[in-house]
Amino acid sequence: MEKILVGLKRVVDYNVRVQVKSDGSGVETDGVKMSINPFDEIALEEALRIRERGDANEVVVVSIGSSESQQQLRTGLAMGADRAILVETASSTDALTVARVFRTIIDRENADLVILGKQAIDDDNSQTGQMLAALWGRPQATFASELTFDGTTAKVTREVDAGLETLEIDLPAVITVDLRLNEPRYVKLPDIMKAKKKPLDTIPLADLGVDGAPEVKETAYKPPEGRQRGIMVEDVAGLVAALNDKGLL
Amino acid sequence: MSKVLVIAEHNGESLNPSTAKSVSCATQIDGATVDVAVFGSSVAGVAQEAAELNGVARVLSVEREENDPAIAAILAPQIVALAGDYSHVFGPSTTFGKDLMPRVAALLGVNQISDIMSVEGSHSFKRPVYAGNAIVSVDAPADSIVIATVRTASYQAADRGNNAPIEAASVDAELPTHTRFVELRTGSSDRPDLQAAARVVSGGRALASEENFELIYKLADKLGAAIGSSRAAVDAGYVPPETQVGQTGQIIAPDLYIAIGISGAIQHITGIKDAGTIVAINKDEEAPIFEVSDIGLVGDLFTVVPELTDALG
Ligand SMILES: Cc1cc2nc3c(=O)[nH]c(=O)nc-3n(C[C@H](O)[C@H](O)[C@H](O)COP(=O)(O)OP(=O)(O)OC[C@H]3O[C@@H](n4cnc5c(N)ncnc54)[C@H](O)[C@@H]3O)c2cc1C
Numbered sequence: 263m264e265k266i267l268v269g270l271k272r273v274v275d276y277n278v279r280v281q282v283k284s285d286g287s288g289v290e291t292d293g294v295k296m297s298i299n300p301f302d303e304i305a306l307e308e309a310l311r312i313r314e315r316g317d318a319n320e321v322v323v324v325s326i327g328s329s330e331s332q333q334q335l336r337t338g339l340a341m342g343a344d345r346a347i348l349v350e351t352a353s354s355t356d357a358l359t360v361a362r363v364f365r366t367i368i369d370r371e372n373a374d375l376v377i378l379g380k381q382a383i384d385d386d387n388s389q390t391g392q393m394l395a396a397l398w399g400r401p402q403a404t405f406a407s408e409l410t411f412d413g414t415t416a417k418v419t420r421e422v423d424a425g426l427e428t429l430e431i432d433l434p435a436v437i438t439v440d441l442r443l444n445e446p447r448y449v450k451l452p453d454i455m456k457a458k459k460k461p462l463d464t465i466p467l468a469d470l471g472v473d474g475a476p477e478v479k480e481t482a483y484k485p486p487e488g489r490q491r492g493i494m495v496e497d498v499a500g501l502v503a504a505l506n507d508k509g510l511l
Numbered sequence: 512m513s514k515v516l517v518i519a520e521h522n523g524e525s526l527n528p529s530t531a532k533s534v535s536c537a538t539q540i541d542g543a544t545v546d547v548a549v550f551g552s553s554v555a556g557v558a559q560e561a562a563e564l565n566g567v568a569r570v571l572s573v574e575r576e577e578n579d580p581a582i583a584a585i586l587a588p589q590i591v592a593l594a595g596d597y598s599h600v601f602g603p604s605t606t607f608g609k610d611l612m613p614r615v616a617a618l619l620g621v622n623q624i625s626d627i628m629s630v631e632g633s634h635s636f637k638r639p640v641y642a643g644n645a646i647v648s649v650d651a652p653a654d655s656i657v658i659a660t661v662r663t664a665s666y667q668a669a670d671r672g673n674n675a676p677i678e679a680a681s682v683d684a685e686l687p688t689h690t691r692f693v694e695l696r697t698g699s700s701d702r703p704d705l706q707a708a709a710r711v712v713s714g715g716r717a718l719a720s721e722e723n724f725e726l727i728y729k730l731a732d733k734l735g736a737a738i739g740s741s742r743a744a745v746d747a748g749y750v751p752p753e754t755q756v757g758q759t760g761q762i763i764a765p766d767l768y769i770a771i772g773i774s775g776a777i778q779h780i781t782g783i784k785d786a787g788t789i790v791a792i793n794k795d796e797e798a799p800i801f802e803v804s805d806i807g808l809v810g811d812l813f814t815v816v817p818e819l820t821d822a823l824g
C-alpha cells in the first residue's frame with residue numbers, strides 16, 4: 263500500500279495524577295506534562311514497522327488541536343513518520359468532528375490505511391476509529407493486538423472480553439490498536455534534529471469545511487467518590503476473620 | 512416519552528450479563544419504554560432470556576446468517592434501520608458495545624456518550640474520564656437521538672420474572688462483505704466469567720511466572736472465583752489478556768476482589784472502584800493498593816497465599 267495515516271492526540275501524560283479544577287470546569291492542565299496518547303504511539307510504531315518491512319511507502323501523522331500539538335507531531339516525526347499535518351483549532355473537538363476531519367484528510371491524502379489508538383486516556387471515549395470507519399464505509403478492526411497484511415486484505419487479532427478474535431478485512435480500513443501490539447521505540451537525539459527538517463503542514467480546521475456535530479455539553483466535572491482506606495490485618499488468621507465478619511466466606 | 516432500544520450481547524447460546532445491566536440503566540430514565548434487540552442467526556433461546564428481564568417491554572429478534580457471529584460493520588446498519596422508532600439506543604461498554612455503538616452513532620450523525628455511570632435525566636448523564644479520576648456530567652442535545660454505552664459495573668443486573676413479547680423483526684439494510692470473522696480463541700472457561708463473578712482473585716507482576724499463577728488459580732478455585740490480573744502480568748505472558756482488569760482491561764464490580772502482588776496503579780484501580788470489598792496482599796506496606804483496600808495484609812504472597820488457601824479448608 264502507498265500511505266498510512268496515524269492520529270496523534272496530545273493528552274495529559276499517563277503518569278500525572280489528574281486533579282479536577284475547583285470550579286468544576288475541567289481538569290487542571292496548567293503546568294501539567296503533556297504527551298502523545300500512549301495508544302497513538304503504539305499506532306505510529308506499527309505504521310513505521312509496516313513501512314520498514316516494505317508493505318507501505320509513507321507514514322503521515324495527523325493531530326487535531328491547538329498549535330501546541332506540534333510538539334507531539336514533532337515527536338512523531340522523530341520516531342520516524344515522514345510528514346505531519348496539524349488541523350488547528352483552539353476549541354476542543356468531539357469524536358464525531360474528529361472523525362469527519364480524518365475523513366476529509368483521507369481524501370486529500372488518498373490514504374490506504376488509518377491506524378489510531380483504541381482510546382484516548384483523557385476522555386476515555388474509544389469512538390473515533392469506529393466513527394471514521396462508518397463515515398468512510400470501510401472495515402474497522404478495533405483493539406488490535408496483532409496484524410498481518412496480504413495484498414489487499416489484513417488479518418487482525420483483537421483483544422475482546424471473551425479472548426482473542428481474528429477478523430479478515432479488506433483494505434482500505436481503519437485499525438485501532440491495543441497496548442500489546444508492540445513496544446514503541448525510543449526517540450534518539452539525532453532523530454529529533456532530523457525531525458525539525460521534516461514537513462509539518464498546518465491547516466485551520468475552518469478551511470476543511472467540516473460540519474460540526476450536535477454538541478454534547480459538559481456541564482460539570484467532579485472528583486470521583488473515593489474509597490476509604492480500611493483495616494490492616496496482621497496475618498492470614500486475621501484476614502479470614504475479617505472476611506468472615508463481612509460475611510464474605 | 513423516552514423509548515430505549517438496548518442492543519443485546521450474547522454468544523449465540525446465552526445472554527451476556529452486560530445486557531441485564533444495560534437494561535437496568537435504561538429503566539432509570541423516567542417513564543422510558545425499554546425494548547431489547549437480539550441479533551444473530553438463531554436466537555430463540557437468547558431472546559427468551561431477554562424477555563424474562565424485568566423492565567423489558569418487547570424483544571426484537573433479528574435473525575440473519577450474517578449476524579452470527581456479531582461484527583460491528585454488519586450490525587450497525589441494521590441498528591440504524593431500527594433506530595427511527597427510538598429516542599435512545601444503548602449498548603454495554605464491553606468490547607462488543609464499544610466496538611459497535613460509535614459506528615451506529617456516526618451513521619446517525621451524532622456523538623456517542625461512552626460509559627454512562629448514572630442517569631440524571633433523559634438526556635443528562637454522568638461518566639468517568641481520565642481513568643476515573645474525574646466524573647463529568649454531560650447533556651446530550653435534546654433534539655437528537657442518544658446513542659450510548661453503559662458502564663456495566665455501575666449497574667446491578669435487572670431481575671428476571673418478566674415475560675415480554677418477542678417479535679421477529681426484519682430490517683431492510685444493505686450489509687457489507689468487507690469484514691469477515693475468522694476465529695475466536697477463548698481461554699479455558701471452566702472458571703467463572705470475570706464480568707459476572709461475585710468473587711475475583713487477581714495476580715500481578717509479583718507472581719513472576721506463569722507457573723506461579725497456579726497459586727492464584729488454587730485460591731480462586733477454593734473461593735469459586737474468577738481470575739483477574741494486572742497489565743504487567745499480562746504483558747509478561749503469565750496470564751491471557753482477557754483477564755486484565757483496569758482502564759484498558761475489564762471494569763468489574765464483584766462483591767469480593769483480592770489483589771495479590773499488585774501495586775495499585777491508577778489504571779488498575781479504575782477497574783475495581785465499584786467492588787464491594789477489596790482485599791490486598793502485598794509485601795510493600797507503602798503500596799498504593801492499600802489506600803483503596805478494605806482489608807490489607809502486608810506479607811510475601813508466596814507464603815501468605817498458600818496459607819490462605821489452606822485456611823479456607
Ligand atoms: C495507557 C495505559 C493503560 C494501562 N492500563 C492498565 C490496565 O488496564 N490495567 C492494569 O493493571 N494496568 C494498566 N496499566 C499499567 C499500570 O500503569 C501498571 O504498570 C500496572 O498495573 C502494574 O502492574 P502490577 O501492579 O502487577 O506491577 P507492579 O507495579 O510492578 O507491582 C508489583 C507489586 O507486587 C508487590 N510484590 C512484589 N513481590 C511480592 C511478593 N513476593 N509478595 C507480595 N507482593 C509482592 C510489589 O510490592 C508491588 O507493589 C496501564 C498503563 C498505561 C500507560
